[in-house]
Amino acid sequence: MRPFTFSKARDVSSAISDVTSHEKAKFIAGGTNLLDLMKIDVMTPRHLVDITNIALKTIEENEEGGLRLGALVSNADTAYHEQVEKRYPLLSHAILAGATGQLRNMATDGGNLLQRTRCYYFYDTDTPCNKREPGSGCSAIKGYNRDLAILGTSEYCIATHPSDMCVALAALEAKVNVTGKDGDRVIPFAKFHRLPGDTPHIDTNLKEDEIITSIDLPAKGFAEHYTYMKLRDRASYAFALVSVAAALEMDGDTVKEARLALGGVAHKPWRKPEAEAMLQGKPATRGQFQKVAEAYLEGARGYGYNDFKIELAKRAIVRSLEQAFKMEASS
Incomplete structure (x- = not known):
């Protein structure tokens, strides 16, 4: 792991200010994916902004009669939340299908949306990968690609998104609430993640200075079927x-x-x-x-x-x- 500096944010505003004032800065919460990638030099941020103390850890009803999941609520707390289990069992079941109990205790809902691909070649820094190093090529297309994509691919990348939670959120048509230096905005879940095209290194439509604050579930949860x-x-x-x-x-x-x-x-x-x-x-x-x-x-x-x-x-x-x-x- 390469050296980096570290700071702790007290609120959303200070987190945004901190990440924009440092070169190659990243937010860190549970760290269940980011730290793994830092250890093998796939991601090399120079500064980390710890957001775990920010008050984004509640699940409450939203204005549409659905639920608002705070970005720092753990995957485990979300899956076992009484209202999630009752009204959105599809989401609860999807979360519990992923990772392990220990990881679900650490991983956050906002962080789950930002997982990087588990493509072998993305993790192997000795092989070309356009997602890791734009313009270097895609080793997976002619390599061992058993786990990789069959839809929405391009000549630049055939990686897959690894999340289970996100599959359920897509079906439920959730919305992602984000805040950045230009203010607040809402991203429909269908537009949050990107297809690879010729820029596979850009996973989402989230700006560098933006932080996910919450995820809104609609009133309709399809709890019966x-x-x-x-x-x-x-x-x-x-x-x-x-x-x-x-x-x-x-x-x-x-x-x-x-x-x-x-x-x-x-x-x-x-x-x-x-x-x-x-x-x-x-x-x-x-x-x-x-x-x-x-x-x-x-x-x-x-x-x-x-x-x-x-x-x-x-x-x-x-x-x-x-x-x-x-x-x-x-x-």
């Missing part, structure tokens, strides 16, 4: 090969609204609202779900070792929708 499915190589502490957050609003056997988000397949949680709309007003049948799965994976491309993920994702979508439909409100 939902599922989070994570397909992975082992049951514990493994990132998704494919994950699916599925949420349905039903009128008997007819779908009133459907939400889907995929993880493990793209540079960001993958949504395709036009495919979801195919279910609106339609009976919840396997045949209808298969049509949606085909539409969701239209344009998918494998790179050799990960070709299997295309069919795996289709089957996961169908199975997830079936499970969400069959759920009882009391489950």
